[in-house]
Amino acid sequence: MSTLPTVLVFGGSGLTGASIVAALLEREEFEVKVPVRPSSINKPSTIELQKKGATILPFDIASSSSDVLQEFVSGADTIICAIVFTQLSLQYKLIDAAKSAGVERFVPCDFGTPGRRGVRKLHDQKLDVREYVKASGIGYTFIDVGFWYQLHLMYTDVKKAYVPWLYEASRYVYNGGVVKTAYTDLADIGKFVARIVTDPRTLNQYVFAWGEEITQQDLLKYAQKYGNPNVEIFPKSTTDLESLIAEAKEKKLGTLAYWDYHYSMWVLGENTVEMAKLPELGGALDTRELYPDMEVRPLEDYAIEFYR
Incomplete structure (x- = not known):
């Protein structure tokens, strides 16, 4: 025993x-x-x-x-x-x-x-x-x-995205992408x-x-260095993200938790x-x-x- x-x-x-x-x-x-x-x-x-x-x-x-x-x-x-x-x-x-x-x-x-x-x-x-x-x-x-390393790198290959909409959403960069967030x-x-x-x-x-604290600009550098040097990003403002959250709430979309995390991490810097x-x-x-x-x-x- x-x-x-x-x-x-x-x-x-x-x-x-x-x-x-x-x-x-x-x-x-x-x-x-x-x-x-x-x-x-x-x-x-x-x-x-x-x-x-x-x-x-x-x-x-x-x-x-x-x-x-x-x-x-x-x-x-x-x-x-x-x-x-x-x-x-x-x-x-x-x-x-x-x-x-x-x-x-x-x-x-x-x-x-x-x-x-x-x-x-x-x-x-x-x-x-x-x-x-x-x-x-x-x-x-x-x-x-x-946040996990495994869930937040920018996708440069649509085949790797867990769901199709993440292929673009992973490359939304808020307010210049300079806010730090922690990963493990x-x-x-x-x-x-x-x-x-x-x-x-x-x-x-x-x-x-936690393992590291990085910014979206750091994520972009890795995407360019190891994925695609010409990777396209989509600049977004706080207002843009708030609109995504409001739409997800109104339509009861499963994306709400994802946008909530983005708001907490990339806008509020929590x-x-x-x-x-x-x-x-x-x-x-x-x-x-x-x-x-x-x-x-x-x-x-x-x-x-x-x-x-």
């Missing part, structure tokens, strides 16, 4: 979750368990986690009663949530169960960019969860990571989290992890370590100060791979 502390990672088969699970297993300091819906047990992503050493547990949080959920999380030292953003509300009953079961540390599903209330609906939902966590009295750590490589997210959840300094704290440290944004601890020995992947390194 393992004597290592147990970490339950909900959403462990997703992109963020898989990065976290891999890093936890690599440190060999934890027994890592990943609840997975029974219908997803045989998916390649689940099988890959099992091969790496994670214990896969068939479990559906959405259909579980409070008593069943409390029994399920009993014995866990730490719970990390990396669930899909459409299921954030499931965390409320998970927090109650974790508190009743004596879980020592709860990490809700954040892993995004810092910011004020009233700018992004999704971020407001995450802030609501944080308030509930604090009110519950359970030990916690809130973790933001800026997906693999480094897991490495940061694995350090954070064993650090007593981060208990009951908000933590900001996604920086300096902003995250402000008391009104949470008073974050800086992982680059907590772990000065940690090496992060440079964005340019990823850009070379991306454009190749």
